[in-house]
Amino acid sequence: MTETPPITATGLSIRNITKSFGPVRVLEGIDLDIRPGECVAVLGENGAGKSTLSAIIAGVIPPSSGEMTWNGAPYAPRSPAEALSHGIGLIHQEMRLLPELSIAENVFVGRLLMKNGRIDRREMNRRAEVQLRRLGLDIPATTKVKALRVAAQQQVEIAKALTLEASLLIFDEPTAALGGEETDRLFEQIDRLKAEGVSSVYISHRLEEIARVADRIAVLRDGALVAVHDTADVPVRQLVEEMVGRSVERLFPDIPAPTGPEVLAVDGLTGAQNDFRDISFSVRAGEIFGIAGIVGAGRTELVRAIAGIDPLAAGTVRLAGEAVTLTSPRDALDAGIVMVPEDRKGQGLLLGMPIADNVAVGNFDLVGNAGWVRPSQTRAFGAQAIDSMGVKGTPEQLVGRLSGGNQQKVIIAKWLARSPRLVIMDEPTRGVDVGARAQIYEAIAELAQAGMAVIVVSSDLDEVIGLSHRVMVLSRGESRGILERGEATHVAIMERATT
Structure with missing residues (x-):
């Protein structure tokens, strides 16, 4: 029987977290630490439990059992707002933007900046544009979200989270809609956050990204934690086999040369x-x-x-x-x-x-x-x-x-x-x-x-x-x-x- 590691004094500690929806158990006894200033990649197939674990950390849903501590104190958020009050934010895989509002309004929705009893739109626009430029999106923050392509909308979602000044950010498939240049800018931003002591949980299906952005790797399969690597320098083939529970000989099929008209x-x-x-x-x-x-x-x-x-x-x-x-x-x-x-x-x-x-x-x-x-x-x-x-x-x-x-x-x-x-x-x-x-x-x-x-x-x-x-x-x-x-x-x- 594997001994449960001790709870760490700083950062996030997750111990024996389980989650069931009715008779279906989707997480089983998860033990994981996220230390200050590090990026931990969480990998697994769809249905492995990655998003469920993220939702528990971010206060979206409660665990069925287990405990968490944040910087040594008990942590059991009952809502995303409570998680944010502790400095923990989630960047959702599915974009949750309001298309009829401007970029700045989306970035600060629910926490509008005020000045003399009025919404301070100038400051909201300024702060939003600072984050957008860091991500390589040089457009006015007054632009309505509905006018943006999918990739630009994803960057707005990321900029929204970066303005939270959180201590731990959960990135759920943040580069799914981004190209190489936009992805590189996001990684540079994550590097800056790490240097400032900000932790991150990074969920991605793009395994080639992991070695670039992560410090450690945790692999989930069928709701269980099957591997934790203390380095991100792990062969992609090994990660794939851990995720699917079987040997993967080839990812791409053999394709014969075309002979048709x-x-x-x-x-x-x-x-x-x-x-x-x-x-x-x-x-x-x-x-x-x-x-x-x-x-x-x-x-x-x-x-x-x-x-x-x-x-x-x-x-x-x-x-x-x-x-x-x-x-x-x-x-x-x-x-x-x-x-x-x-x-x-x-x-x-x-x-x-x-x-x-x-x-x-x-x-x-x-x-x-x-x-x-x-x-x-x-x-x-x-x-x-x-x-x-x-x-x-x-x-x-x-x-x-x-x-x-x-x-x-x-x-x-x-x-x-x-x-x-x-x-x-x-x-x-x-x-x-x-x-x-x-x-x-x-x-x-x-x-x-x-x-x-x-x-x-x-x-x-x-x-x-x-x-x-x-x-x-x-x-x-x-x-x-x-x-x-x-x-x-x-x-x-x-x-x-x-x-």
Whole structure:
């Protein structure tokens, strides 16, 4: 029997913490210390208990049993506000911003700065902009959040936490929507906080980040703490095997070279907002074409235009050699183009509806007969989609209660039901654990093997390199070249992405 370590006098000590929701136990006897000025990475698959542990520390939910101390004194927060009063704050994985309010108002919501009985908007704007600039976001704090892209919204969420002047910050997937440059700025900020004695708990599915930001690593599996490493210099393969409880031979599947005809050809594409300019490339049947570049390079804007979501100012799109005009997503669907968006919760799913209904929406022409759709048909259609992608759920289950990986599988299954010619995936594994990520990679490879053309946009260089036959690199809205599989290295991509 492992002896429980003594409670530390400073920092956060967690002892024998358990948590059950009804008959389901999601945390089992967790012992962990977070010392002043250190960053502890907490790793694990979706459902391993990472977010539950974070929620307990941050006062969102109470533990079922166990105890915590903070700087030697008993610590049992009954609310996030009480945790904040102790100097402990949580940066949520899912952004909780108010779109109609400004950046500054979101940063200081619930704790507005006052002067002479009035809200001091000038000081709020000033303080918010200081934190935004530290994170590399140089925009006015008066800008409404709804006008920001996903990456910029994530930076606002981080800036919000940094203004708390907390002693311990919990980062839950903070870089899920960020590119390399934004991630580096966040790490620099975490380094500054560590030098000031601020502790942090860092949760991420991007294992390559861990050695850069963490001092120690804790690994959870099925609610139990299975490993604690006193260094972050741990091989990724070892961490993966600890997380999933089995040997992982390969994360990326073998992908044969494409032999099919050209499916998509774009020439001189320029966006109506000038987000991208004079872009030309082609994709063959059976090919996975990667698009890389830092956030703001125009990657998402480009594929949204190809999918008929955003307008074009110039250029032509050809499918199987024939020019097409795509002025709406419906046009793209009818032409055989489908897109899995980067923001699956905001743009890809109806979280309050069952899996079957989510799969049916947009596919009613396939589900019903003569314009009529019966519930039994929807359930059967959903069941078939669930089976095709290995979704862990039932047709009646609310999609909002699925893990991130299973939600992503639902979107993919929804569009594959249309047997498309071109599948566009924007950040296909954002916020997805390593086990589900490998399954999604297998699914992408199977699409190519079935003769579909696939475009993958990703901020994860390992992902875009491991999956793609060719990689186009964008920088500041322009193409910096297309690299063949053997040429697409981290160095070659970043050299082009940063020019």
